Amino acid sequence: NGRYDGSSSFPQNKQWAFFPSVSAGYRFSEEAYFKSLKSWWSNGKIRASYGHIGNENVGANQFISTMSPVTSYWLNGSGLPLTMFGAPTLVSDNLTWERVVTTDVGVDLGFFNNSLTFGFDWYQRETQDMLARGQELPSVLGTSAPLTNSGTLRTRGWELSIGWNHSFGDAQVYA
Secondary structure, eight states, X not given: OEEEEEOTTSOGGGSEEEEEEEEEEEOGGGSGGGGXXXXXXXXXXXXXXXXEEEEOXXXXXXXXXXXXXEOOOOBOTTSOBOOEEOOOOOOOTTOOOEEEEEEEEEEEEEETTTTEEEEEEXXXXXXXXXXXXOSOOOGGGSSOOOEEEEEEEEEEEEXXXXXXXXXXXXXXXXX
């Protein structure tokens, strides 16, 4: 699978990005060598996936330098505060998509006509190029460091599921 996404949240030369993904599974319980086990082991599958998605939700116009009004303690000739603006914000000229990369490997097993099921997944999700403040700058500059695509966040984990279902006449029980 491949996506080519565009967003006006980025400078014109960084608005478009390609995000690929792939997945595969193998039901080994459907193979000829498995037939002798089918009386009690009804399902077996291994699977894996790997993919990228893009995050454009980084805030509007983060790549445009702006000037904001600041509170003035100076008064003009009429006794009203002067209209003043702070220093322009610094911006990165390389601002681009945050990229979320996900990897998952799993197995699904079913026993006794799928009355008893097990599932296991190991996954990792890594957000790359997250917006973060750049290197700290001297306060005499009058503005803060620009946002850059310099952050990374990784989440790893595993998930185990066990299921049971059975019929007692017209009653179905699931756990």
